[in-house]
Amino acid sequence: MSERAQLSIPVGPDDHSIGPLDAKLTVVEYGDYQCPYCGQAYPIVEQLRTDFADSMRFVFRNLPLANVHPHAEAAAEVAEAVGLQGKFWEIHDALYENQHDLSASALLHYVEEVGADVNSATKDIADGGPRQRVEADFEGAIRSDANGTPTFFVNGVRYDGSWLYEPFSEFLTNVLEG
Template identity: 45%
Template sequence: MTTTPFQVTAARLVVPVGPDDHTSGSDSAPVSLVEYGDYQCPYCGMAHAILLDLLRLRQETIRFTFRHFPLTNVHPYADLAAEIAEAAASRGRFFQMHDWLYANQRSINPRQLMVGVDQLGLPSDELADEVGAHVYLDRVRRDFVGGVRSGVNGTPTFYINGVRHDGGYALDELLEAVDVAAESM
């Protein structure tokens, strides 16, 4: 009787990056970095600062995509923050709101979110009405379901060229993973 050793394979990104995703960087970049994140997750907040450095250091190498994965059972305003980001996106301001949310992560609540809307010069009454009617909730849920199907079970979760990065997210670890992925292209 022969036995086959148990083989662990890395989870893969099931939903490919497409035109509806929030991306920055060149479409022809050799590395696609996808993050599933939650605006109230403290680990995502720490990773955000690292990602800004990573994207600055490898700006010609990486196309970055952010997808929502709100963990509402532990972060009560995560859905609301994601919907605000989507409302900003509908006005071409996704990454400005994205950065604002992480910069103000510790004080996210409905009132503070509207402060961010005002600070970014977005129409607060319109956004409040859209978010109140959950106009963007389907979009947030679509990201979440795609994450579950891709093996996301916590935040932040990163995919590099379609393969889940199961290492850490310290700058040196991400730089190494990105460089290895770029060299293999």
């Protein structure tokens, strides 16, 4: 039974992370760019990042559920490719803000829009690096008993409560004050 599932891969220097490295709260999201719930969680996470700016580090990892979300894998690879150019969070935001259109041509358009180099992103994707990273994230998610998207881990333990703003914020406050 996985009542308190643990994050199998600790947060490390290779992660896409935003917020202080020594924060008291580390929130890891396993997410899928095409998943509507992740889309719904996106502005909530943004708000929490603002609220807990000094005390929370946020990490995003890929868990594309390709069988239900046909564009999820391609979107994740694009995000990783743009990440190689140092613009991960820009493309991450662009993908969630434009979740309704993740077609191949739209993805390239977002790459351009965030000021990344389309040719080099396309080449990196063709070389397979981003795919390997997405697959590694994916396997880490399965190993951690992520049970759908989004799955959040707070300080290494799966958070099974509601990720709607109020309950999530209250939970984080309690952990912080705990």
